[in-house]
Amino acid sequence: MKTKTNLSSDTLLFEDLPKDYTSLCQIYLPRPIHNRKQFSEAEKVADILAGFEDRLSGDQVDYFDVITDFMAAYEDEPAPIVSPSEMLTFLMDQHSMSATDLARLLGVDRSQGARLVNGTRNLTVLQIMRLAVHFGVEPGVFIDSAIPQENKYWGVKKKVHSAIGTTIKGVGVTAVYLPHRQDEGAVPA
Secondary structure: OOOOOOOOOOOOOHHHOOOOHHHHHHHOOOOOOOOHHHHHHHHHHHHHHOOOHHHOOHHHHHHHHHHHHHHHHHHHOOOOOOOHHHHHHHHHHHOOOOHHHHHHHHOOOHHHHHHHHHOOOOEEHHHHHHHHHHHOOOHHHHOOOOOOHHHOOHHHHOOOOOOOOEEOOOOOEEEOOOOOOHHHOOOOO
8 A cells, every 4th residue: 555645745545545543644633723724734635535434444434523523613613804905905816916907997096996905995885896796705795894783784774865975984985875765865776
């Protein structure tokens, strides 16, 4: 039986895995998972074992259980709360976008793209919608999660007669308010 201890190798197969727990731990030592990279490493080993449950030795079953328990615990952790500008920066990095690319996407001046990224300029509702569609995420990821729950639906209770471009303090976005009743200045649909 050949033994490979390089987890980064994509050619590690079930048949290559040792049957005893100690030797399995020499390939990958199961530990609590704290980041996406560690999760990915655990997932590689779990993927090798998955589907062979009927052929696993007792030690391989225990090893598989420990790895999948750590993976499940990591997935159950609540996601960290990030600011809209941090989320925007993360998504831009994932898509290899610069502030200039962002400005082009949103149809704004190049300098405004940089201000949006560093958080000194708030996103408009239209910009949030464009970003959500472009990145394939929910629009809410670009709204500051520090908004108190009772203020998340500011349009329901507040009477604002100026419909377009109203900045709601503490929200972190420029909001468009559309009142519910026509006589309060609502914009017809």
